[in-house]
Amino acid sequence: MRVTVDQDVCCGSGMCVLTAPDIFTQRDTDGIVELRTDTVPPSHEDQVREAALLCPSGAITTH
Amino acid sequence: MTEAISTTPHTALTLPTRRHDPLDPPPEFDRIRQEQPATRLAFPDGHLGWLFTRYEDVRAGLADTRLSSHLPRRTSPVRITPLTEEDIEPFANDRSLINTDPPDHTRLRRLLTGQFTVRRMRALQPRIDQIVSDHIDAMARGPRPVDLVTVLALPVPSLVICELLGVPYTDRADFQRHSATLLDVTSTREEILTAIRSIREYMGELVRSKREHPTDDILTGLVHADAGGQPLTHDELVAIGVLLLIAGHETTANMIALGTLTLLRDRTRWEQLSAEPQLIPRAVEELLRYLSIVQFGLVRYAKERVELGGVVIQPGEYVVLHLPAANRDPDKFPDPHTLDFHRTNTHHLAFGHGVHQCLGQQLARVELTATFTRLTSRFPNLRLATPPDHVPMRDTMVVYGVRELLVDWDD
Numbered sequence: 001m002r003v004t005v006d007q008d009v010c011c012g013s014g015m016c017v018l019t020a021p022d023i024f025t026q027r028d029t030d031g032i033v034e035l036r037t038d039t040v041p042p043s044h045e046d047q048v049r050e051a052a053l054l055c056p057s058g059a060i061t062t063h
Numbered sequence: 064m065t066e067a068i069s070t071t072p073h074t075a076l077t078l079p080t081r082r083h084d085p086l087d088p089p090p091e092f093d094r095i096r097q098e099q100p101a102t103r104l105a106f107p108d109g110h111l112g113w114l115f116t117r118y119e120d121v122r123a124g125l126a127d128t129r130l131s132s133h134l135p136r137r138t139s140p141v142r143i144t145p146l147t148e149e150d151i152e153p154f155a156n157d158r159s160l161i162n163t164d165p166p167d168h169t170r171l172r173r174l175l176t177g178q179f180t181v182r183r184m185r186a187l188q189p190r191i192d193q194i195v196s197d198h199i200d201a202m203a204r205g206p207r208p209v210d211l212v213t214v215l216a217l218p219v220p221s222l223v224i225c226e227l228l229g230v231p232y233t234d235r236a237d238f239q240r241h242s243a244t245l246l247d248v249t250s251t252r253e254e255i256l257t258a259i260r261s262i263r264e265y266m267g268e269l270v271r272s273k274r275e276h277p278t279d280d281i282l283t284g285l286v287h288a289d290a291g292g293q294p295l296t297h298d299e300l301v302a303i304g305v306l307l308l309i310a311g312h313e314t315t316a317n318m319i320a321l322g323t324l325t326l327l328r329d330r331t332r333w334e335q336l337s338a339e340p341q342l343i344p345r346a347v348e349e350l351l352r353y354l355s356i357v358q359f360g361l362v363r364y365a366k367e368r369v370e371l372g373g374v375v376i377q378p379g380e381y382v383v384l385h386l387p388a389a390n391r392d393p394d395k396f397p398d399p400h401t402l403d404f405h406r407t408n409t410h411h412l413a414f415g416h417g418v419h420q421c422l423g424q425q426l427a428r429v430e431l432t433a434t435f436t437r438l439t440s441r442f443p444n445l446r447l448a449t450p451p452d453h454v455p456m457r458d459t460m461v462v463y464g465v466r467e468l469l470v471d472w473d474d
Contacts, residue, residue: 009418011169011172011176011417011418011419011420012172012173012176012177012179012180012422013420013421013422013424014179014180014181014184014424014425017180017181017182018181018425021181025182026176026180026181026182027177028177028180028182029177030173030174030176030177031173031175031176031177031178031179031180032173032176053410054410056125056126056415056416056417056418056420057126057417057418057420058126
């Protein structure tokens, strides 16, 4: 699975970091999402799907 | 319960507000959600708008930026004290996160999101643990029964947000009083205007002092922030400061006290968390869902035509997205009226959804987890000192909770 994020729509809620901390992080300056990796290992796919569902601004897409 | 709900599409409802059980939303919502999930709502000021109660609709509505947070009028689904144009004029242009849309909202919110990241909130954990412990130690040494709101629920989040923002905690009596006035829908016009003026003046002075004497806190950071090449105006700083101060303590304070009532009313819950503290983070999420303290829901204004839940909202119409009703939707949360700490679905809307979702939610999680962890371990036999139905509830407050919670324990 691959994951992409849209930093323009991200509202910095932190839900992704709470849900899948190995994949997502937040920029220290403004809390906007950054990817630690865009390739999701099978062990983390459920977490990433959950993070995409929880994201309040719809900034996370899985492929 | 006997109040009839019409199924005629042309008949507008008024927002049910009377609870039968203090821990459940008004029971009418179960029927409304099932029979009229998208229904006309008669607002007390005469406006005919919409009420949405299904989880999927409320979530979709909150994510839809065509439903604006910038309300042209002070329209509310519950009766509030009217203010004249003249009354509102001095602060009509106050812009903060809560009443702006993108791109203005994005500009303001991004100045703050860096201060509330998951990492930053976790870094605060030792200090929050210390604050909670200090207050619990003082509670243990003090007289009893004791009002949990006064000794713990209100002071902990107040002190935390004061330290974060850079507001002197010694000033709390005044800002707590003004904040309570502003959240109470029964406050008189004079009370509201006095509270707004006082808290704005107070914050204005603070902003001026931060400009002259910078300290290491959020308010100082905002004063010197460069919002996309455009520093915040004095009025923006005041509006944001007031919002963070009020939202930062009222919400968590009420979750602590109302959550404690919930856990003590059925003591097996309290005992369960005392025995299995590892359940507490999930218990916090479930309490957030179950109690949904933003009790009248959120109001939005349709800037354009929006289809939602099978109806068409016309431009100019106001919409209520009812968080407590959505969080008890059986289609989303099986057996929704049961408090279940083993629920795997934590997609509740207690913090809202969309770009306005609560900025302080990660702080609230840390505060609530720390407080319930220390309280259940220090007082495994904590109990209510009054019958549960004698606990005075905040029925008229935008943020629901208890006014007082007398508790006792055995040594």
